[in-house]
Amino acid sequence: MTPEGRKTRVLVVDDHPLMREGIANALQAELDFELAGEASDGAEAIEMSRTLRPDVILIDLQMPRLGGLDAIPVILKEAPDSRIAVLTTYGGDAYAERALRLGALGFLLKSSLHRELVDAIRTVGAGRRYVSPTVAEQILSHMNEDRLSDRELAVLRLISRGEPNKGVARRLSISDQTVKVHVKSIFGKLGVCDRTHAVTVAVRRGLIDI
Missing domain, CATH: 3.40.50.2300 (Response regulator)
Incomplete structure (x- = not known):
């Protein structure tokens, strides 16, 4: 009541x-x-x-x-x-x-x-x-994990759509090397070792939608 x-x-x-x-x-x-x-x-x-x-x-x-x-x-x-x-x-x-x-x-x-x-x-x-x-x-x-930055989330969303590093770089107007740095950081923060696993974990946690 x-x-x-x-x-x-x-x-x-x-x-x-x-x-x-x-x-x-x-x-x-x-x-x-x-x-x-x-x-x-x-x-x-x-x-x-x-x-x-x-x-x-x-x-x-x-x-x-x-x-x-x-x-x-x-x-x-x-x-x-x-x-x-x-x-x-x-x-x-x-x-x-x-x-x-x-x-x-x-x-x-x-x-x-x-x-x-x-x-x-x-x-x-x-x-x-x-x-x-x-x-x-x-x-x-x-709670105590490093959060993905806005740029890392943007990279991860493009990865989830099947974009290769060169495609991600072109869409975000950054260099291929910068993309590689972001991908390495994403893997470390999510505790994964490949792109597919990164997307799976991110979707499950609600970090990105596909």
Whole structure:
């Protein structure tokens, strides 16, 4: 229940109808929750947030038209008191850190058990942070690592598209030797020894999208 004693109204945002249905069923099983509405992408979430004023917005990251990471700052700019929790299949530490920096209070995985989902919504609804233990462990494990620079991320994105060093150099207007230096640094920071592994690790952690 909210401090006023009414039910916590939750807006569910996900592009998969079956996922929305499953979450709706989980909410209806709890006496202190009420399904405020359902949206299929971030653009709908922004509009429904304006009209419904839900207590908690449960939003996915990857959706057509507008994803969660793009919708979160828009929602919070219009309604700074909005309490948002990300529910996603993408458990990378970089995804979580980005969502939390943008203002989300919660971050949990779609593989979470019913009890964790319920606890997370109650925690976020009360204005406190909730991060899935699995994701929190990843954040802590990478906390003291050197971060990839913006230039290194740009190099890595081009590598993920199959660009050879010469192609990367041409697109970024830098020398082949500079590209090699960046690639060596990327390998060291990610703890990998080849381009394919670097891309795999970066995608899994949410450092780049492909």
